[in-house]
Structures are given as C-alpha cells and as structure tokens.
Amino acid sequence: MAHHIDGSRNSCALHGALQVIGAIEGAIPVLHSTAGCGAQHFLGVNRLDAGGETFGAPPVSSSNISEKHVVFGGGSRLREQLKNTIKVVEGELYVMVTGCSTEMVGDDIPAMAKEGREQDFPVIYANTPGFRGDVHQGYQLAIKALIEQLPALGKAVEAPSKGVVNIWGIVPHQDPFWSGNLEELGRLLKGIGLEPNLLFGYGQGVPSWQKLPDAHLNIVVSVWGDGTAKLLEERYGTPLLAVEGLPVGAAAARLLRAVSDRLALDQQRTELFIQSEEKRLHTSLGALADTYYRAGFQREFALIGESAQVVGVSEFLTGTLGLVPRTLVITDNPPEYAREALSTLLKGLVHGDRTELYFSEDHAEITDLVFLGAAELVLGSALEKSVALELGVPFLQISFPVADRVVLNRCYAGYRGAATLLEDLGSEILAHSYR
Amino acid sequence: MSEKQGKHIAIYGKGGIGKSTTTSNISAALAEAGYRVIQVGCDPKSDSTTILRGGNDLPTVLDTLREQSKVKIEDISAIGFGGVLCIEAGGPVPGVGCAGRGINAAVELLQELKLFEEYKPDFVLYDVLGDVVCGGFAVPIRDGIADRAFVVTSSDFMAIFAANNLFKAINKYAPSGGARLGGVIANSIQAPYAKSLIDDFATKTGTSVVGYVPRSFTVAQSELYGKTVIEAVPASEQAQVYRDLARFIDENEDSVIPKPLNAPELKKWARLWGDRIFEVEAGVVHDMESI
Amino acid sequence: MKRTLGNFSLDGLRVYLGLSSATAFGVRDLVRELGGEVVGITVNRLDELHKGRLEELARQSAEMQIHVGDGQPFEEINIIKRLSPDLYLGDAAHLGQIGRLGIPVISLEETPLLGYNGVIRLAQRFSTALQNRSFGAALALTPLPYHEAWLQRSPNWHIKKEVK
16 A cells, blocks of 8 residues: 655665766766756765765766756757766766656667767666666666676776676665775675675776676675676676675674685685684674673664665674664565565574564654664664654664764774774763763 | 636547547637637647648747747737637657647646636637547646547547547546536548447447537548638538537537446447447348447 | 563572672672572672671571672682673673673663662663673683683682792
C-alpha cells in the first residue's frame, strides 16, 4: 500500500549517479533536467557532507530545461550545454545524466553521446530519472553506464596488472565514510598481496575504470553491488565474492581469508597479516579496557543505518565490544530477497535478549522505534540526534546524513575503522558521563 | 479562473476520422447563426482550423511561445469564416518533445491571456486529437475547461476503440468536475450497417448518437477549396446536417458519464459485429434482424 | 522492586566484590538478596568500625575470601583467578585486568547505587554483562602483566618470603 515517507534519507537515482560521477577523478557530470534537481542534490547531499566531496562541491553543469524544452524536446539545449561544459570544465570524461522530465519527454540522450564522441569528445550517458528508484539504484545505473560505454571511448590501456580486485557496494556519500572505508579495505587487500581497484575517491580516475575488466575478483560488500558484479561476471567472466556486510574488526579476517582462498594466495602471508592486524586492534582494546569498564561501555544500543553498515557495525559492537543490540533499523530499503537474508544473518551474528530488527526509511517511525526501545546508546544519522537527546543517552553519527561532523578520511571499516569507531563511540560515552 | 465565458465544448475523435472537418463545420454553422465562436485546435498537426481560414498561415501558440517571451492574442489567432476566432495549439515535430505537455501549456496560456474574458465568446470548441494517449490530451476535459465533450467516430473498429478510450478518460475526470459526454457524432456513414453499429456501441456504453454525418463528396470538394461546406455550398444537404448538429449542441445541454467497455467486452462486441457484417455481405437473413 | 526487576536474579552466581569497606558490606547484602553468593571481597582498609560486620561475615561463611589491600592489584588478580567468580563488582582502578580473566565486570563508578533506581540500573548492568562476554574474550587475547608463576602461587607468597 502506498504510504508517505517522512524525512527519507534516501535521495533519488539521479543523485546516486551524481555521487558516483563526483567520486571519480576527472569525470564531469552534465545534468539534463530541470534546475531543481542539481539544487536538491546540493542541499540534500553536498551541504550535509562536510569534507565529503573529493574535489570540493563539484561543478554540476545542468541544462536547466524549461517548459519549451519539455514540449519541443530538450536535445538542442543539452547539445549546447554539453559543448559549453567541455569548453569550460576541465575533465577526462563527461557523463550526461538525466532527470525525470527529460526522460518523460524522451530526449534522445544516446544519440547526443554518440554525436559528442563523433567529435572526439569523451562523452557517455546514463539514464537516471528519479522515478527509476532511489540513490542506490542511481549508483548502479551510473556504474552500469560506465562499464558498458567506457570501452567505446577506445583508449589504450596499459598492460593488465596482476592481482587486481574491484570493490563494489559502497555508495559514495550515502556511506558518509565511503572514501576512508574504501581506502581501508584497499589497505587490507594490499596486505595480502593484491592490487585493489577502489574506483572511487583519491587517485581513482578514468584509468581505474578502464582496468576493471582485468580484475580477478569482484568483491561485493553490500546488496547494492550485486548487480554490478553480476554484470561483470557476464561481460568479462570475472568471479564475484559477496561478503555479509561492511567488515568491521574481526569480520575483516573473514573477508581476507575468503579472498585468499578464492584466489589461491599465499595462505601463510595472509595469516601473518591478519595476525598483525588483530594484535594491533587487541592492543587498542586492552588500552581501553579500564575506561571501558569504569564508564560502563557495555550497554544496550540502537543502530540506524544502511544494511551493510548495520551488519558490520553491530557485529563488531556485539561480537568484540560486548555491547548488546536493542533496536536495529536498516534504512536502505533492500529488496525483499535480501531482507530475509539480512534477518537470518543478523540473528546469527548478533545476540541480545531483546534485540529487534526493523526495515524503515521513515524518520518518524524510526524515531518512535528508537524511543520505545530506550537503548542506552544510539548510533545513527543526524536525524536521530533529537531522539538520543530525548532519551538522554550518548549518540554517535555514523550513517547518512552526518550533518555536524567533518569527515575526510575517517573510516569505520576494517581494523583501523574498528579502532576509530571505538575512539569515537568511547569519546561520546565519556563526554556524556562528564556532562 | 474567473467566471467562464460561453459554452466550452471539446470534440475528440481518432486521427483522420474527420473530426476537424466536423468541428470546423459546426463552428461555421454556429457563426452563421450569429454566435461568437472560438475554435482551438489541440493537435500537434495544427490543421484544425485550416478550412475556416482559407488555408492561410497561422502561427501556432507553442511556436510563438518558443520564439518570443511575450505573446499577444493577435500573434496566435486569425479571424476565419463568419468571424470564428481560430487558434492552433501546435506542438513539437513528430518523435520529439512532449505534445501532451504542449496542449497543457497552450491551454494555460490562453487562460493567462484572458482570451475568453476579452473575446467574450458564446462558444469555444476544442478540437482534440482523440487517442487520449496521455494526460496532456485529457487537459480539455479536466475541471474548469470544457463542460461537454463530443466524440466523432466512424464505424471502423479503431475509431470505436478510440471513442471507448475517451469514455474511459471522461469516466475518470467527470466525477471530479471534468467534462461530461454530450454524445456521439457518427461520421462518414456509408456502409449499410454503419448506423446500427454505432447506435449499438452508444447503447452499450450508456450514451446516444446526436447526429449522423453521411460520407459526402461535397465535403471533400469544399476542403480542396480550403472551405467548410457551410461556406462553400451553403444550400447543400450536407450543410444542413452540420447546421442540425450545431443547433443540437446549442439547444441541448444533456450530458452523461459514459460506461466504457473493458477490453474483453470490447473484443467480444467487435467479434459479434464482425459476424453480423459477414452475414450481411454473404446474404444470410435472420428473423427479427434489425440491420 | 522484585516486580520491576522481573525475572532478573543472580541465582547460583558467584560474585566477587572490590569496593570500599563501607560499600562492600551493603552490596554483599544486595547480591545475596538477588540470589547470588559473594565468594570474595577486596577492601582497601579495615578499622574498628567494620570489625563487627567482619566477624559476622566470618561466622556466616567461613570459606569467603577477604582481601585487604589498597593498590595491590597483583594480589587481587591472583585471588580472583583462583576463585574464578561469575561476576566482578567493584570500582578498582585495574578493572581491565579483571576483564582479561574472562570475568564479567561491573563498575560502580558510573552506576550509583543510591536508592531504588540505582538498583534497577545495577540490575540492567548485571544483565548486559552476563549476556555478552565478548569484550573479555577479546581482552584475553593479550597477556596479563604478571608472570604465570606468580598467578600459580599463594597471594601471600611474597610477604612470607620477605619476613624470612
């Protein structure tokens, strides 16, 4: 049944596509839609993401179509916008993305991209009207467009490198710690002798995308990477490895062992690396121990976030940090098949006498659930700040939107992410007890 | 919108069915009877009013809107036969843009320009592409535009199909203040079964036929001269048919919410008529048969 | 109180207390009320004021270990490892070392015991600590700062040696 969603944290497909393009060095979006679409993205995503933009708030070129373009078609407006963008904004790749109105009208974007390429401009396109779904769909649509159309640009790629693995499923900005999380996963994979292809963020440009067919494995850390990995399996025969969620702490060892197994890497090297990482984390845990007990870290918590994050963070909080899950809310609206899998998975991973798992993207509903659960600790988005205040409990912002934190390279994935999470969460608990 | 000036009538029908010819002749007949009439063509082909204005050029509302930011009524209208004010909404070239939104934008502009308050018409006729392919083409029958809609149909199944679709649209909009159906205009009546077929369709859908326009060479000839029958051959029988239609529209205000047939019903109905027509052609005679 | 605490109890659980003398005896009563057994107490000091309670304790359970020592964690760890209680309740500075033994630890520093609400909060802490022991398990992966040999000896071993 149709129902209205209060304060959704999932913006639209167009925004997901803009987030993908904005996270690739040298890729410039050219938005073909009404003026509000770009502005909405700025207000609803960029502005809530202090430090999250790799290259500063990206220059989003937009055709800003008006009624006459709807009636007569906006093709010529887009042509003009594309040409001017290429002249004004420096880039290696221009990606046209469409909003709802231009898709309703049926402007012929593929023809426009072809026209651009015939003039030797590096132009591709993605059809990303908001009515095709939310930010997660946009992430997949834009990636699909890149995978399918980049080869047509026909640039020579250097000889394939050894041990390349791609990582999928972390949606830039929708995971506020996307850049740091990718880098940490990359660091770990490098540690067992691989060459991670992060595809998004610092140092990740068009060449990274051109080498993705060379990968030996596509690692998928959320349901939102499934489609991409399957596409690459069909297209290039690259096998895929899906892990349960964003690995935080000990879960990273599972990922490394699985990858190592699958690619028949040097097991001894893998184990040594895991050992050194675990030792480091356990030393941190030991250093924290007195404070942990003194300040009573061991509490019931509420965790609100995307599926991969809820899985990863709750496993760490429960499995290593000894906290007890009370209210878990998954907000990224995963498909039905994934919901069942997530419920089963979480039942096995996290234990609590009173644990409840919900799927919701409705701010009002989430607030009620968290309030009624009355956990002693809340981890969520800026939208949960008020309910945490109302409960009078410590609160840490870890999911989108993170409004009042600067996030540059901070990560909550892997071993470093586990330690950072410990620092941040512990600081909130201490700050709260000294209040 | 301020108080509505005149009676607003929308005339729908499948493309090529003779809808513009019928509408123009009704406009001409109403003008001949002394009324102030506006005819608005709501079809991207923008040839609704051609025979009212001797085939002269008329910039469409949308073309004008595209070229200039400020549009005046004079820029987008022409005075045709009997003083009928002719307007063409226009639209994009085929295959580009959104013609439906174009209709919407054009009708909106006419309201903004206070056309009806200024011109004070007795009748406004909207001649609309009748396949009602999307919401834009239903604009004239939404609340606040036309009061009544008429559908022009021949006995061809596809024309009936289009009429049935219009009934669906009326059925949707009428309860919330949209136009109701004035009736069915049967056009190009030639085959012996045509009248019965259209009558039967009207009965099945809870409507009635308000006029039968026979297929006529007079119409074709007049069109070639860029004129309506009323103007070209005013004394003809065909001209009288249109005058009767115009009088009906003027004097009779009855309207209904039609009951469109659903897909299987329509299919069944069509098959039944297929069999009957075959029997007529083959000379099979049934008792009590009304054909 | 029983109603609010629901089914919560410390039935059959062996508890070690590490508190000031004044608090320790009160908490011991509470633990017993909840069905638990206090198997040992570390207090920082004893004086005339506590003499009566102490004698009474000794009468009630002769086996209960009473350890008096301020700032002597190595002795306390030795005793606790030996006793292996199910729960540690205290406000010592070296809680992390006790956690490393795999024993659930509750600090009273952030859990004021005053009044009815205090007991409710304490019960919540008991519940979470007993429910999830993973932090202690993780801590156990790093070693205690003591020689294994010391932990095998009597906690008074070093004192005897010095007297000789």
